[in-house]
Amino acid sequence: GESVGLHLPTLSVQEGDNSIINCAYSNSASDYFIWYKQESGKGPQFIIDIRSNMDKRQGQRVTVLLNKTVKHLSLQIAATQPGDSAVYFCAERSGNQFYFGTGTSLTVIP
């Protein structure tokens, strides 16, 4: 089966600082890598994705970096806000199947 794991289960950052959430994956054949955010009591919410042939993609306040050499994915959140507090999942898509990691809980300290 697929293996998508996260380096740190919890992360606390000061409001206004930048956050970096890391993820390791094992399937080199995945087509896309995707980040989702899940707030308490809600379903996951799509944040950003990156195709496997790209190294970097930027969105609004977020940047995803893909290092295929070491099979590592990261999500950078600029100027972290209290509303960013949630569990963040990396996921990889292979064909029509999605594989989610365990998740990192991000807490923003006001």
Place this chain on the structure above:
Amino acid sequence: DAGVTQSPTHLIKTRGQHVTLRCSPISGHKSVSWYQQVLGQGPQFIFQYYEKEERGRGNFPDRFSARQFPNYSSELNVNALLLGDSALYLCASSPWTVPNEQYFGPGTRLTVT
């Protein structure tokens, strides 16, 4: 515009029983996927349906089945429930052209006793 809706919100069943969970996708979305999320873990992919056909299947036993209707709504059925089936069942819809942008519903919390 309404998001993905799921019913029921919560459900309690006994081991050995059968359960049916329902999902209505966002209007215009033809792809529906089902996930199982055990507390403290990431969602585990169960099925993907598009145009009423199964397009993807995760590593779940045959006790799990699903179908998609002409209006693109979907049902997830689980037979012979086990205690380990207790979880949050999530439904997600997406436009077929942008499959990564899945929109998740709030989920159905299933408790098997």
